[in-house]
Amino acid sequence: MTIRTAQNTVKNAGRSLAAIGAAVCWLAASPAFADGEVIAAFTKNQVDPHFEGVRAGVEQVAKKMGATVRQYVPTKPNNITEGMSQLEDVGVTKPNLVLFMPIDPKAQLPTIKRLIEAGTPVVNYNDKAGDAPYLAFVGEDDYKLGYDIAKTLFDHLGGKGNVVILEGIKGSNTGDERKRGFDAALKEYPNIKLLASQPANFQRLLGLQVMENLIQQFSTIDGVIAAADASALGAAEALKSAGRGNVAVVSINGVPEAVEAVKNGGLLAIAEFNGFKIGCVATEIGLKAIRGETVPKQVVIPGAIITKANHAEWLVPYQRRTCPTAASYVAKW
Amino acid sequence: MTTMVNPALPSRSAQQLAPGTLAILVRLGLIAAIAVMLAVVSPGFVAADNLLNILRQASLLFLVASGLTLVIIGGGLDLSVGANLTLCACLSAAAIKSTGQPVAGVVVALGCGALVGLTNGVLINRLKIPAFLATFGMLWVAQGIAYWFMAGQVVYGFPPAFRFFGGGFWLGIPVPIWVMSMVGACGLVFMSRTTMGREVYLMGANEAAAVLSGIPVGRRRVLLYVVSGLMAGLAALIYVARLNAAEPGIGEPLLLPAIAAVLVGGTSLFGGSGGVFGTLLGAIILTLIVNALNLLNVSATWHPFVTGAIVLVAMLADAAVNRGARK
Numbered sequence: 001m002t003i004r005t006a007q008n009t010v011k012n013a014g015r016s017l018a019a020i021g022a023a024v025c026w027l028a029a030s031p032a033f034a035d036g037e038v039i040a041a042f043t044k045n046q047v048d049p050h051f052e053g054v055r056a057g058v059e060q061v062a063k064k065m066g067a068t069v070r071q072y073v074p075t076k077p078n079n080i081t082e083g084m085s086q087l088e089d090v091g092v093t094k095p096n097l098v099l100f101m102p103i104d105p106k107a108q109l110p111t112i113k114r115l116i117e118a119g120t121p122v123v124n125y126n127d128k129a130g131d132a133p134y135l136a137f138v139g140e141d142d143y144k145l146g147y148d149i150a151k152t153l154f155d156h157l158g159g160k161g162n163v164v165i166l167e168g169i170k171g172s173n174t175g176d177e178r179k180r181g182f183d184a185a186l187k188e189y190p191n192i193k194l195l196a197s198q199p200a201n202f203q204r205l206l207g208l209q210v211m212e213n214l215i216q217q218f219s220t221i222d223g224v225i226a227a228a229d230a231s232a233l234g235a236a237e238a239l240k241s242a243g244r245g246n247v248a249v250v251s252i253n254g255v256p257e258a259v260e261a262v263k264n265g266g267l268l269a270i271a272e273f274n275g276f277k278i279g280c281v282a283t284e285i286g287l288k289a290i291r292g293e294t295v296p297k298q299v300v301i302p303g304a305i306i307t308k309a310n311h312a313e314w315l316v317p318y319q320r321r322t323c324p325t326a327a328s329y330v331a332k333w
Numbered sequence: 334m335t336t337m338v339n340p341a342l343p344s345r346s347a348q349q350l351a352p353g354t355l356a357i358l359v360r361l362g363l364i365a366a367i368a369v370m371l372a373v374v375s376p377g378f379v380a381a382d383n384l385l386n387i388l389r390q391a392s393l394l395f396l397v398a399s400g401l402t403l404v405i406i407g408g409g410l411d412l413s414v415g416a417n418l419t420l421c422a423c424l425s426a427a428a429i430k431s432t433g434q435p436v437a438g439v440v441v442a443l444g445c446g447a448l449v450g451l452t453n454g455v456l457i458n459r460l461k462i463p464a465f466l467a468t469f470g471m472l473w474v475a476q477g478i479a480y481w482f483m484a485g486q487v488v489y490g491f492p493p494a495f496r497f498f499g500g501g502f503w504l505g506i507p508v509p510i511w512v513m514s515m516v517g518a519c520g521l522v523f524m525s526r527t528t529m530g531r532e533v534y535l536m537g538a539n540e541a542a543a544v545l546s547g548i549p550v551g552r553r554r555v556l557l558y559v560v561s562g563l564m565a566g567l568a569a570l571i572y573v574a575r576l577n578a579a580e581p582g583i584g585e586p587l588l589l590p591a592i593a594a595v596l597v598g599g600t601s602l603f604g605g606s607g608g609v610f611g612t613l614l615g616a617i618i619l620t621l622i623v624n625a626l627n628l629l630n631v632s633a634t635w636h637p638f639v640t641g642a643i644v645l646v647a648m649l650a651d652a653a654v655n656r657g658a659r660k
Contacts, residue, residue, distance in 0.1 A: 204583075209390055233578065
């Protein structure tokens with residue numbers, strides 16, 4: 001682990017230098033794609049390992065198919081203003097392909113529409129970005145992930161008990177859809193009592209502090225549903241230090257740290273929202289489309305439920321995983 | 334050097350120099366009012382567990398805000414505290430991971446914090462960059478280094494000896510609360526009982542007068558930024574130990590609440606008045622509001638609005654009391 005961190009740091013330094021070098025070469029080469037196509041890949045922040053997974057998937061397929069990637073990430077996590085100006089920059093630099101995930105779908109839709117009208121092909125990935133002529137959508141069904149993981153918890157509790165929900169960011173598509181899934185599952189279990197549902201903004205510290213306050217408020221909590229790993233890990237930490245480590249916590253994502261917690265019993269289960277696979281498939285579909293192939297309009301990658309029994313697959317670091325092909329999720333094109 | 338009465342200062346300076354007892358009373362009153370109301374409405378509030386819970390959450394905010402208080406009293410501003418905390422958290426977490434020694438984490442966190450503070454001080458003092466811009470630049474530099482260093486990863490899982498700083502108890506009281514008390518006491522003694530502390534008030538109230546009185550303003554200023562950085566480093570330690578993880582998004586949401594804790598605590602943004610004890614109360618007030626809203630089952634949608642409203646009411650009460658005192 002220690003060495004891996006150091007290696008990563010060295011590797012990253014190498015990667016940064018390589019990226020700078022690539023950028024310099026790219027600027028020097030006057031036709032923009034002397035060496036394969038240029039892909040502009042958007043992610044929402046540099047904080048959540050989920051997006052590191054997305055970026056790793058994009059890089060792997062791009063390298064294999066001979067394209068270069070420019071990553072666009074806001075410096076302030078999920079900052080819509082920065083996300084907007086990066087999108088406008090892309091309108092000027094005109095890459096051959098844009099992989100786009102919205103920070104705020106309503107606010108960004110007009111800009112993305114203009115981009116497509118101006119002739120830049122766009123694949124929408126990770127979460128839905130409203131209605132525009134995208135080449136394709138590649139992602140997962142957040143509603144279903146929320147529904148499945150809530151049911152997993154309720155079945156584990158034998159269909160009765162007190163639960164709390166740690167929502168995502170209010171008004172974000174991902175958070176709202178997952179919450180809708182939680183609520184749908186709740187309706188099917190009349191003996192499960194929802195004590196409280198509060199936003200933890202997909203964050204660790206907020207997950208910890210909201211949970212600390214809920215522990216004070218309710219003497220009996222049997223289960224916690226979190227909209228993302230980070231807030232689940234924060235909540236599990238709060239429960240453990242309050243001597244309530246036996247409370248079952250479930251979440252959505254499946255970043256390595258959370259999978260390790262599943263292995264050690266800190267979390268009960270996670271609905272997989274696999275950024276790495278999404279990045280891989282979106283890049284493959286996008287490149288094939290701009291190279292003239294017909295591609296499916298929508299690829300929904302199914303999310304497994306990660307438990308103690310099957311967790312090993314998700315502990316492999318992103319850099320060492322192998323991309324699945326788009327064909328493995330689509331019967332025929 | 335003894336404290337001297339400086340003729341260059343306006344006559345109300347005597348009042349400004351010490352943290353106003355009235356202001357402290359207003360804040361204690363506010364805390365008492367919220368507490369009494371809660372105790373009536375929600376039986377869970379007065380439970381010892383809940384009170385410790387509030388203080389533990391407030392301690393994290395207070396540590397970040399404590400060093401900032403000194404900087405602001407001295408007439409400066411430090412916008413880099415949140416990013417500094419992030420950087421120190423990431424570096425110290427990596428240090429513990431690679432050595433297995435909690436001590437390494439402590440040294441790295443405090444060293445990193447002090448170094449960032451020293452850089453701020455030098456930028457402001459030697460290169461004459463305005464405090465707002467220097468520390469704003471430092472915010473991005475520190476955040477940028479943290480992003481590069483972590484590369485989208487999270488470092489997690491620390492030895493129990495280190496976790497004790499954030500989650501442990503001593504004599505039944507959480508360790509972060511002890512740390513908060515000690516830092517608070519040191520800050521209080523430094524600012525109100527030492528010559529150097531008085532000099533800081535004078536610097537903030539009237540820099541020209543401070544220079545004329547022979548106070549080494551430049552050196553004092555660098556010292557204040559180093560202290561602010563050190564406190565950010567100390568807070569980083571407590572955070573990492575409490576969360577059992579370090580990630581590059583950890584400190585960013587703390588800057589505004591930290592500034593708010595300082596100002597709600599009665600320290601003037603223009604420098605020259607206020608105090609560390611006030612900031613401690615400010616941090617408690619901000620934490621208490623959220624805890625209260627949770628216990629009262631108020632939907633989280635309303636939390637920002639109510640927090641803002643109560644802060645404004647506190648400021649209005651402050652102004653009214655001050656007017657009354659002057660009559």
